[in-house]
């Protein structure tokens with residue numbers, strides 16, 4: 355049997371519902387007691403409580419710490435399962451995917467309903483995650499997310515519903531595998547990815563979302579703020595309101611790298627439109643176009659890259675990678 359390390363970080367999967375108030379919160383302990391008992395026939399489980407945080411409180415510093423914990427424990431285990439709140443699970447998964455170069459399976463999972471709620475997906479997702487972590491075919495695919503009988507890559511997965519247990523989806527390509535009662539199936543290959551090494555997270559990167567009528571004010575404010583980088587979720591193929599162009603150009607002149615992603619659910623940004631604020635103009639100004647990442651994930655990538663360089667060409671190449 356495989357030796358699987360289970361690292362808990364908190365989130366609904368580690369919470370219980372108060373039956374009187376309906377409130378869901380941590381009790382300070384992991385509620386899935388007798389964890390090892392559930393996996394008697396699947397794997398030997400070794401548990402570690404790294405954090406006990408609702409995931410809105412997760413920061414890139416915690417993610418870096420988690421990466422170090424995983425690295426320190428790789429060699430004595432065949433795979434790792436990390437339990438995590440679903441709100442920022444995709445950011446932690448992507449952070450780990452960028453910085454961990456392992457060939458061993460690293461799986462993140464969580465739950466939409468805490469362990470004592472009716473129809474809880476907590477124990478079910480945990481068991482599924484362990485089954486995938488114990489499967490040698492899950493290795494070499496980067497960090498994976500297992501939820502609701504599906505296997506997703508860290509780069510593509512995103513939380514799409516506030517409460518539905520089928521919340522995690524990969525809008526660009528769908529899941530790469532599925533889990534049935536009998537088996538774990540992989541039906542899509544995963545492209546090789548470049549691993550980044552990072553020793554600290556010290557930069558300040560903001561994320562803005564475009565909206566109809568967005569004015570120059572927020573960009574003006576950023577000109578007077580201490581920032582190292584900016585990610586903008588632009589419209590469609592990568593367009594912004596014309597009013598934002600001038601202050602955006604000033605931010606670029608100050609040497610602040612600006613990465614563009616789309617606020618659309620699917621597709622990539624590209625320099626198509628030639629009108630004022632259109633992608634063509636933004637591209638010529640030196641805005642970096644990302645290849646299909648969501649805003650929060652592009653921000654994670656920029657935070658990591660900026661520890662090494664703020665060189666435009668290097669960043670542009672990095673954001674072209676899958």
Ligand SMILES: NC(=O)C[C@H](N)C(=O)O
Nearest residue numbers: 365366408409439440441
């Ligand atoms: N389902 C969840 O885990 C949501 C919770 N708010 C968290 O991210 O910690």
